[in-house]
Amino acid sequence: MVKITQEWDELLSEEFNSKEYLSLREFLKTEYSNYTIYPSMFDIFNSMKITAFDNVKVVLLGQDPYHNEGQAMGLSFSVPDGVDIPPSLVNMYKELKNELGVEPKKSGNLTGWAKQGVLLLNTVLTVRAHSANSHKGKGWESFTDSIIKKISDKKENVVFLLWGANARSKKPLIDTKKHLILECAHPSPLSAYNGFFGCGHFKKTNEYLEKNGKKPIDWSAL
Numbered sequence: 001m002v003k004i005t006q007e008w009d010e011l012l013s014e015e016f017n018s019k020e021y022l023s024l025r026e027f028l029k030t031e032y033s034n035y036t037i038y039p040s041m042f043d044i045f046n047s048m049k050i051t052a053f054d055n056v057k058v059v060l061l062g063q064d065p066y067h068n069e070g071q072a073m074g075l076s077f078s079v080p081d082g083v084d085i086p087p088s089l090v091n092m093y094k095e096l097k098n099e100l101g102v103e104p105k106k107s108g109n110l111t112g113w114a115k116q117g118v119l120l121l122n123t124v125l126t127v128r129a130h131s132a133n134s135h136k137g138k139g140w141e142s143f144t145d146s147i148i149k150k151i152s153d154k155k156e157n158v159v160f161l162l163w164g165a166n167a168r169s170k171k172p173l174i175d176t177k178k179h180l181i182l183e184c185a186h187p188s189p190l191s192a193y194n195g196f197f198g199c200g201h202f203k204k205t206n207e208y209l210e211k212n213g214k215k216p217i218d219w220s221a222l
Helices: 006-011 019-034 046-050 087-100 111-115 140-154 201-211
Strands: 058-062 118-122 159-163 180-184
Touching: 019 140, 046 111, 046 118, 058 140, 087 201, 111 118, 118 140, 159 201, 180 201
Parallel strands: 058 118, 058 159, 159 180
Antiparallel strands: none
């Protein structure tokens, strides 16, 4: 049985005991035994270990973990201190500077956001080294869909940041009467100029949180 935190464990107990997850677990055992897989098996659920369910105010959806050595840490878009900042995160920092005047950080470690209630969730939680999307379609999607739906059903006034086609495909899981969805192009250099730059999402997130009596995110705190 996976242990994240008591709160998340209870919330996801059905998912962890489902045929789909048990099948995924067997697949992962084989993968970790035979290949280099990211992140470490101890870091797979870091997003939920750091961001308690009760504390979730924002969900920032990524696709799958970074697939080069030393990058993946179980938090979408985030890399450990001392690792080169990936291009998508560079663009996120640029947008933050334009929106809120936040100076770009030298670190790509977003743990400070996670501690404030930003759930940095990928839709697929593992990947084979140097092979993007290699664990797509193996069972993670139904598991993370359940997380998104539970947040939508059981909480109110959460901001869902859906950047890019993969994240935007999760929109039907979210109750738009109770939550705010902000969607645009992915911050990747391939698409950032198609609507990510100038989206205003960091500012809009905080305006919505404050309007609903919640403490805004200090985006400068990493």
